[in-house]
Amino acid sequence: MKNKPIDLGNRIYLIDGFDLGLPSRTGTYVINDKALTLVETGPSMSVPYILNGLKELNLNPRDVQYIIVTHIHLDHAGGAGLLLKDCPNAKVVVHPKGARHLADPSRLILGAKAVYGEDFERLFEPIVPIPEEKLMIKEDGETLKLSDSCELTFHHTPGHADHHFSIYDPISNGMFTGDTIGVRYDQIKEFEFYLPSTSPNQFRPVEMINSLNKIIKELEVDYIYFGHFNMSTNPTEVYKQISYWLPKFVEIGENVFRKGQDHEVLSNEIMAIVQETLQKKNVPEGHHVYELIKLDLQVCSMGIIDYFTKKEKTT
Numbered sequence: 335m336k337n338k339p340i341d342l343g344n345r346i347y348l349i350d351g352f353d354l355g356l357p358s359r360t361g362t363y364v365i366n367d368k369a370l371t372l373v374e375t376g377p378s379m380s381v382p383y384i385l386n387g388l389k390e391l392n393l394n395p396r397d398v399q400y401i402i403v404t405h406i407h408l409d410h411a412g413g414a415g416l417l418l419k420d421c422p423n424a425k426v427v428v429h430p431k432g433a434r435h436l437a438d439p440s441r442l443i444l445g446a447k448a449v450y451g452e453d454f455e456r457l458f459e460p461i462v463p464i465p466e467e468k469l470m471i472k473e474d475g476e477t478l479k480l481s482d483s484c485e486l487t488f489h490h491t492p493g494h495a496d497h498h499f500s501i502y503d504p505i506s507n508g509m510f511t512g513d514t515i516g517v518r519y520d521q522i523k524e525f526e527f528y529l530p531s532t533s534p535n536q537f538r539p540v541e542m543i544n545s546l547n548k549i550i551k552e553l554e555v556d557y558i559y560f561g562h563f564n565m566s567t568n569p570t571e572v573y574k575q576i577s578y579w580l581p582k583f584v585e586i587g588e589n590v591f592r593k594g595q596d597h598e599v600l601s602n603e604i605m606a607i608v609q610e611t612l613q614k615k616n617v618p619e620g621h622h623v624y625e626l627i628k629l630d631l632q633v634c635s636m637g638i639i640d641y642f643t644k645k646e647k648t649t
Contacts, residue, residue, distance in 0.1 A: 337349065337350060337383050337387050337390065338387075338390055339364065339387045339390055339391055340564070342363075342557075342559075342565050343506070344505050344506035344508070344557075345365065345366045345367060345505065346363055346364065346365055346366070346503075346506060346508075346559070347363070347364040347366065347387075347391060348361045348362070348363055348364075348559075348565070349361055349362045349363075349364060349383060349384055349387030349388075350383060350387075350563075351374075351375075351376035351377075351379075351380030351384060351413075352379070352380060352383055353376050353377060353379070353380060353409055354457065354629070355379075356626065358520040358521055358563045358564065359562060359563055359626070360374070360376045360377075360380065360409055360410070360561060360562055361374065361376070361561075361563055361564065362374050362375060362376060362380070362384050362387070363510060363559055364387070364388070364391065364393070365480065365503070366391070366393070367480040367481045367484055367505075368480060368481035368482075369399040369400060369479070369480040369481065370393060370397050370398050370399055371398070371399065371400040371480055371486075372384070372398055372400070372401045372402065372417075372421075372424075373402045373403075373404070373501065373510045373559070374402070374403060374404060374410050374411070374510075374512070374561055375401060375403065375410070375411060375412070375413035375414045375417050376409060376410065376412070376413050377408055377409055377412040377413050377457060377458045378412055378413040378415075378416045378458065378459065378460055378461065378462070379413070379457070379458075380413050381413045381416050381417050381420075384413075385417075385420055395417075395420040395421045396421065396422060396423055397423070398421040398423065398424045399423065399425070400424060400425055400427055400470075400478065400480075401414055401417060401418070401421065401424050401425070401426045401427065402426075402427040402428075402478075402486075402501060402510070403426065403427070403428055403432070403436075404498060404499060404500060404501070404510060404511070404512025404513070404514075404561060405429065405432060405494070405495045405497050405498040405499075405512050405513065406428065406429075406432035406435050406436060406442060406495075406497050407495065407533070408442060408446050408458045408461070409561075410512060410513070410561055411428075411432075411436065412442075412446075412458050412461055414426050414436060414462075414464060415436070415439075415461065415463055415464045416460060416462045418462070418464060418468060419462075424468075425468055425469070425470040426468055426469055426470065427470045427471075427472055427478065427488075428469060428470070428472075428497075429471070429472070429490065429497045429499045430471045430472075430473060430497075431496050432497035433466075433469045433471050435497070436463070436464045436469060437463060437464055437465070437466050437469065438463060439461045439463055442461070443458075443461055445534075445535065446458060448534075449533070449534065449636060472499065473488070473490075474488065474489060474490040474499070475487065475488070475489070476488050483505065484503070484504060484505050485504065486502065486503055486504075487501070487502040487504075488500075488501055488502075489501075489502060489509075489548065489549075489553075491511070491512075491514040491515075491545035491548065491549065492514075492536070492538065492541045492542075492545060493514055493537070493538055493539070493540075493541040493542025493543070493544065493545045493546075494512070494513040494514045494531055494532070494533070494536070494537065494542060495513070495536045495537075496536045497536075498512055498513070498514055499512075500512060500514055500545070500549060502553060502555070506556065506557050507554075507555055507556040508555055508557030508558065508559055508565075509549050509553065509555045509557070509558055509559065510559040510561075511549060511558055511559065511560060511561070512560075512561045513531040513533075513562070514542065514545045514546070514549070515530075515545065515546045515549060515550075515558070515572060515573075516528045516529055516530045516531055516560075516572070516575075516576045516579075517529050517531050517560065517561075517563075518560040518562065518563060518564055518566060518572075519563075519623055519626070519627065520563045520564045521621075521622060521623040521626065522612075522617060522621075522623055524615070524616070524617075525615060526566065526568060526571050526572075526575075527575070527612070527623075528566075528571075528572055528575040528576055528579075529575075529576075529579050529608070529627070529630070529634075530542065530576050530579055530580045530583060530634070531562070531630070531634060532580075532583055532634040532635075532637040532638050532641075533633045533634060533636065533637040534633075534636045534637040534640040535637070535640050537637040537638065537640070537641050538641065539581075539584050539641070542580060543577070543580065546573060546576055546577070549569075550569045550570070550572065550573045551573075555569055557569075558572055582607065583604060583634065583638060584638065586600065586603050586604055586607075587600055587635070587638035587639065587641070587642060588642060590603065590639070591638075591639055591642040591643070591646075596639065597632070597635035597636045597638070597639045598632075598635070600635040600638060600639060601628070601631045601632050601634070601635040604631050604634070604635065605627065605628055605631050608627060608631070609624065612624075
């Protein structure tokens with residue numbers, strides 16, 4: 335299993351977890367500080383890649399002290415319980431609204447099955463419950479000391495999910511953002527490309543923009559470490575692109591919803607304008623990134639339709 339970690343500088347490495355069986359999809363960040371820390375696990379199928387990546391770095395899984403999950407969606411935290419078997423001395427750090435679902439993942443499993451259907455078992459099993467004594471909750475603004483020179487700070491950043499926090503690292507002046515401010519398509523090498531992640535069932539566009547403003551404008555970070563995938567050294571470009579695409583997603587979604595059409599129609603409409611944009615930038619029609627974007631937009635469209643369905647019921 336060839337899986338050489340990417341050295342991102344500032345004692346941070348990225349291990350590709352091959353989520354969905356695809357490279358550059360979802361990764362685990364290794365913070366090689368005095369308290370060895372992992373950020374994100376991906377699904378259970380990513381655990382062998384994580385363990386191999388640690389081996390490549392000459393790090394012992396038994397030395398891992400913290401496993402941080404930005405939120406509890408299974409493509410970010412589904413493998414945490416399984417990984418703990420090889421990291422028996424670690425605590426799993428989680429948002430207060432997510433802890434009980436890691437201890438009892440039954441509702442998480444039901445929600446994921448509703449989205450992924452018959453592909454659920456292949457993509458996510460096994461989902462291993464995490465003992466409550468292994469869970470560590472971090473409230474908004476709380477910190478976690480990794481060494482005398484580093485205290486991570488946790489910022490609650492809803493919009494993608496209510497159980498989402500982002501983690502500020504003072505050594506790199508960087509932020510681990512999970513899905514709150516979107517997806518970086520690392521498959522495109524010629525330029526940076528980002529899209530918002532609006533998956534069900536807690537997507538809220540206003541809160542997503544507020545979280546984006548907090549991360550980029552208030553905290554003025556130099557680096558953004560995406561759940562999907564890799565690092566950006568250009569936060570201004572991230573803000574620009576997400577601020578452009580998010581209103582488009584919502585506007586098209588509202589039009590589709592008002593017509594009584596479903597998420598399939600919405601996904602196709604958004605895909606058409608994304609594809610047009612990329613082709614103008616000379617990304618050829620057969621580029622493999624389109625397959626990945628299409629998969630993402632299926633789930634994003636479910637979240638947007640869900641948002642307008644709930645909004646209509648409360649107005």
